[in-house]
Amino acid sequence: MTKILIVDDHQLFREGVKRILDFEDSFEVVGEGDDGSEVAELYRRFEPDVVLMDINMPGMNGVEATEKVKNEFPDAKIIILSIHDDVHMYRMR
Ligand SMILES: [Mg+2]
Numbered sequence: 001m002t003k004i005l006i007v008d009d010h011q012l013f014r015e016g017v018k019r020i021l022d023f024e025d026s027f028e029v030v031g032e033g034d035d036g037s038e039v040a041e042l043y044r045r046f047e048p049d050v051v052l053m054d055i056n057m058p059g060m061n062g063v064e065a066t067e068k069v070k071n072e073f074p075d076a077k078i079i080i081l082s083i084h085d086d087v088h089m090y091r092m093r
Contacts, residue, residue: 036065
């Protein structure tokens with residue numbers, strides 16, 4: 001079972017992704033968040049195998065949140081989701 005943490009500020013998006021993943025027996029959504037600032041705490045609590053991370057969120061964005069989680073958990077697997085086609089909009093440091 002692959003444990004997934006979904007972080008996106010839009011509840012409808014989170015619900016849609018959860019519904020799609022529900023069709024797969026091998027995925028389990030273990031937690032959800034709506035702001036980057038809470039991702040590290042959620043990661044500690046749920047110990048997901050994969051994080052699906054939005055970029056644009058109020059407060060801390062997905063790139064900053066990814067850096068924060070990676071600092072604490074270097075092996076964390078994080079997939080960043082975006083509708084933006086400008087690769088330079090957020091640049092990883
Ligand atoms: Mg967003």
